[in-house]
């Protein structure tokens with residue numbers, strides 16, 4: 001049986017009378033690329049914040065690699081790399097310097113940090129930009145550096161929240177290929193939150209479709225037989241053809 005690295009049980013988040021995440025039961029398997037798909041406000045980011053232990057659930061529980069995120073967020077942080085929509089870097093520092101800084105914050109000795117940073121910059125396609133200040137990086141380059149930044153502590157899971165917004169179509173394709181490659185190369189579990197149907201279908205093994213805080217259905221992408229319009233049909237069936245791109 002597949003090993004679960006994230007287990008959400010009855011997970012609920014209420015803000016006053018409003019329920020942002022409603023009684024969510026979901027298990028993510030080790031090594032899979034799982035998509036959280038849904039329109040704005042569906043509860044994807046709130047779910048991610050609870051997985052990271054950055055927001056406390058109103059009810060239910062979150063376990064990451066067997067660790068309770070709510071009671072042990074620091075331990076969970078060691079296992080999970082989180083790439084938000086907009087990554088912040090020290091703009092006056094180079095890509096290399098930024099990565100070394102993150103590495104040192106994670107307790108990696110300087111000599112090892114340099115080597116790891118150089119290798120990761122190369123792997124994410126920034127091998128020729130290591131000495132450029134990040135203030136001069138394009139949005140696509142920043143997201144690639146963001147990936148290197150989350151990978152430097154050797155996480156078991158990476159969580160990417162709308163990582164492609166603001167990147168041009170070619171950059172998006174490159175980014176998607178890079179994530180697939182990194183996941184397969186390292187056996188990484190990836191959680192990818194997006195409202196872009198086509199990106200989710202291209203990248204993910206399984207998808208959870210979210211709407212109004214609820215998990216509406218689970219979709220195995222292999223079962224869609226790579227038919228480009230199929231995920232859209234499922235989406236429209238559950239979400240009534242809401243605008244999604």
Ligand SMILES: Nc1ncnc2c1ncn2[C@@H]1O[C@H](COP(=O)(O)OP(=O)(O)OP(=O)(O)O)[C@@H](O)[C@H]1O
Nearest residue numbers: 015018020038039040041042043044045046047195
């Ligand atoms: N701190 C908060 N206080 C009150 N309501 C909140 C808070 N955070 C989120 N919400 C609400 O919870 C709902 C779910 O938000 P969430 O950000 O999780 O959705 P999402 O699926 O990630 O959407 P998006 O794609 O826009 O990021 C939204 O209606 C949002 O307004």
